[in-house]
Amino acid sequence: MTRTKQISATSPRMEYFDSIAHTRLKWRQKYAYYNRLLEKYIQFYIPQNVSVLEIGCCTGELLASLKPKRGVGIDYSQKMIDIAQQNHKQLEFHQGDLETLEMDETFDYIILTNNLGYFHDIQEAIHRLKKFCKPTTRIVVSYPSNVWQPILKLSENLGWRMKWPEKHWLSMDDIGNLFDLEGFETVKKDYRILFPVFVPLLSTFLNRFIVNLPIIRHLAINLIQVLKPTFLPRQEQAPSTTVLIPCRNEKGNIEEAIKRLPTLGPKTEVLFVEGHSKDGTYEECLRVKESYPDHDIKVMRQKGKGKGNAVREGFEKATGDILMILDADLTVPPEMLPKFYQAIASGKGEFINGSRLVYRMEKKAMQFLNQLANFSFGYILTYLIGQSLKDTLCGTKVLWREDYLKIEAGRSYFGDFDPFGDFDLLFGAAKLNLKIVEIPVKYKDRTYGSTQISRFRHGWLLIQMTGFAMRKMKFI
Numbered sequence: 001m002t003r004t005k006q007i008s009a010t011s012p013r014m015e016y017f018d019s020i021a022h023t024r025l026k027w028r029q030k031y032a033y034y035n036r037l038l039e040k041y042i043q044f045y046i047p048q049n050v051s052v053l054e055i056g057c058c059t060g061e062l063l064a065s066l067k068p069k070r071g072v073g074i075d076y077s078q079k080m081i082d083i084a085q086q087n088h089k090q091l092e093f094h095q096g097d098l099e100t101l102e103m104d105e106t107f108d109y110i111i112l113t114n115n116l117g118y119f120h121d122i123q124e125a126i127h128r129l130k131k132f133c134k135p136t137t138r139i140v141v142s143y144p145s146n147v148w149q150p151i152l153k154l155s156e157n158l159g160w161r162m163k164w165p166e167k168h169w170l171s172m173d174d175i176g177n178l179f180d181l182e183g184f185e186t187v188k189k190d191y192r193i194l195f196p197v198f199v200p201l202l203s204t205f206l207n208r209f210i211v212n213l214p215i216i217r218h219l220a221i222n223l224i225q226v227l228k229p230t231f232l233p234r235q236e237q238a239p240s241t242t243v244l245i246p247c248r249n250e251k252g253n254i255e256e257a258i259k260r261l262p263t264l265g266p267k268t269e270v271l272f273v274e275g276h277s278k279d280g281t282y283e284e285c286l287r288v289k290e291s292y293p294d295h296d297i298k299v300m301r302q303k304g305k306g307k308g309n310a311v312r313e314g315f316e317k318a319t320g321d322i323l324m325i326l327d328a329d330l331t332v333p334p335e336m337l338p339k340f341y342q343a344i345a346s347g348k349g350e351f352i353n354g355s356r357l358v359y360r361m362e363k364k365a366m367q368f369l370n371q372l373a374n375f376s377f378g379y380i381l382t383y384l385i386g387q388s389l390k391d392t393l394c395g396t397k398v399l400w401r402e403d404y405l406k407i408e409a410g411r412s413y414f415g416d417f418d419p420f421g422d423f424d425l426l427f428g429a430a431k432l433n434l435k436i437v438e439i440p441v442k443y444k445d446r447t448y449g450s451t452q453i454s455r456f457r458h459g460w461l462l463i464q465m466t467g468f469a470m471r472k473m474k475f476i
Contacts, residue, residue: 013097013118016165017077024059024080027162033198037207038142038222039065041192042111044476045140045226045433047410050108053132055098056115060084063091063111074101098125106134113142114222116175117167126182135232136402138433139184141225145191146171148221172223183231187433188386191220208475226433230347234400235321239345240267242320242401243337246302246310247328248275251284252448257326258292260334264341265322269296272328273314275305307395308421315404323404325421327395329448332356332441339439340398349437350403351429353389354396358440373462380466384473385430390438393422393462399429406432414472423465430473 028035039062046052048067057063057073058080064071064087071091075081078095085093099119110132119125129139144152146169155161170178176186194211195203211220241264245257254272261270272289274282282301289297300317302310315323322344326334332354340352357374378390399407407428414431418424429436 013165014076014078014095017075018079020162021059021077021079021083023162024083028059028061031161031196033203034193034196035061037193037196038062038113040476041190041222041224042066042113042140042142044431045138045224046109046111047406051106052109052111053103053107054111054113056112056118057084057093060088060091060093062113064088070107072105072107074098098128101128103132106132107137108134110137110139111142112139114144116141116143117170118165119168122168122170123178123181126179126184130182130229130231133229133232135229135234137229138187139179139227141175141227143170143175143223143225145219145221145223147219172225175223175225176227179227183229184227185230185435187226187228187435188430189226190224190386191217191222192224193221194219196221212474228350228433228435234345234347238265239321239400240269240319241265241322241324241341242269242271242315242318243324243326244271244273244311244314244318245326245328246273246275246307246314247277247281247285249277249279249281250328250448251277251279251281253328253330254281254284255288255291257328257330257334258288258295258297260330261326262335262338264324264337265320265345267296267320269298269318269320271314271318272297272299273310274299274301275307275310276301306419308419308424311421311425312408315401315408318401321401322398323401324398325395331444332394332396333444336396336439336441340396343437343439344398344400350400350434351425351436352398353391353426353436353438354394354441355391355438356394356441356443357391359442361443377462377466381426381469384466384469385426385436387430387436388438389426389436392426393420394441395422396441397422397425399425399434403429403432403434414469417468418465419461423462423469427469427473 042062043066046066049069051070052063052066052068054063054073057075060073063073073084073091073093074096076097081093081095110129116122149169152161156163172189191211193207195206211217243261272285274285285299289299302313311325324337324340343349343352374391374393377392381392382389410431414427
């Protein structure tokens with residue numbers, strides 16, 4: 001239940017926004033193209049059917065466009081709120097001010113769109129956001145660029161744009177710093193909308209492609225930041241772990257994996273997912289399970305094909321709070337997994353990715369062309385998802401089971417196209433705005449079997465997947 005403490009009836013801000021409420025929809029219609037674009041970009045960061053709080057909701061169109069399961073809008077102006085309640089009866093609206101707002105509810109997402117600069121004390125306003133947050137809450141801040149300040153002001157003076165009160169103008173660094181002071185961390189930054197009016201072909205070309213180019217992107221009108229709280233633990237008790245080991249023709253590594261695997265949290269479940277081997281791997285998994293009754297070992301044979309399918313089928317059966325993938329070739333030593341456990345359990349990251357490209361690797365561990373491809377994909381995906389990545393194809397990946405279920409629920413956005421599972425998880429984590437952290441691993445030579453990766457055939461497939469993701473994540 002939401003309780004709001006109304007701001008004073010004599011508040012200058014409330015009086016001003018009340019005075020322009022009746023013209024709000026007219027101006028929205030006049031700049032419908034810009035508003036549709038902004039809504040589309042916010043929709044990219046916020047999935048449907050989640051709880052959303054919008055601070056400064058005006059007449060509620062943006063909040064309604066998100067189709068939330070639970071949507072609450074707060075605005076200075078009672079007249080804005082009256083219009084919002086009349087037009088969007090499925091949502092809840094309250095007249096109020098973040099600096100005096102009282103609520104006993106937390107939300108999945110909190111939005112502040114083009115209004116952060118109106119607060120008298122921005123840091124205090126951000127401080128008050130804390131009580132509406134849970135560990136997984138994401139705050140989406142959209143703000144006009146300083147570069148556009150004189151243009152927007154001139155447009156107001158000429159009557160081309162709705163007049164707004166004077167406000168503080170902030171850079172991305174200013175916003176990030178203010179949130180950081182209050183215990184929030186920036187997950188990603190984006191630059192959106194280069195040309196706010198509709199001109200056939202030209203507008204699409206500029207706003208979908210050109211705005212994403214280096215240097216030019218700093219000319220965008222809207223700066224968008226996604227932030228997460230760092231002051232709340234994901235869970236109070238030490239989390240349990242499922243280590244999923246996809247294995248196909250890896251008979252010689254199965255027992256060694258169990259012998260070398262450290263204990264990870266209060267309970268460590270080991271789940272072998274066998275992929276129709278020809279060397280007796282499945283039978284070896286069953287033998288090892290019987291030979292180590294003090295370990296929580298489960299064995300299943302996948303119904304489909306490929307590592308990606310093995311991961312998805314295995315994660316459906318996993319019971320741990322934290323899900324880990326360990327390749328059965330043991331080229332990434334199992335002894336390194338406690339570093340991954342500590343990183344995610346302590347909140348350093350929410351998706352932990354191994355990187356084989358930091359430490360010097362053994363001579364036969366990775367061929368030169370594979371190294372070159374890994375470096376290339378790392379640079380491309382860093383650009384695509386807005387977070388630093390060096391080794392996208394390392395098989396060792398760790399995430400919360402709760403987050404994996406969200407990736408699974410939203411998989412239709414990208415489609416079930418990844419036979420390896422690496423890009424599926426990375427793209428899904430980026431779409432959820434999870435904090436991605438890399439841990440360097442020491443990459444070893446194989447001691448049994450041979451690689452099951454076709455360098456050129458699979459490389460071409462990865463290029464296709466990257467191009468597809470570019471369209472779905474960057475050039476939207």
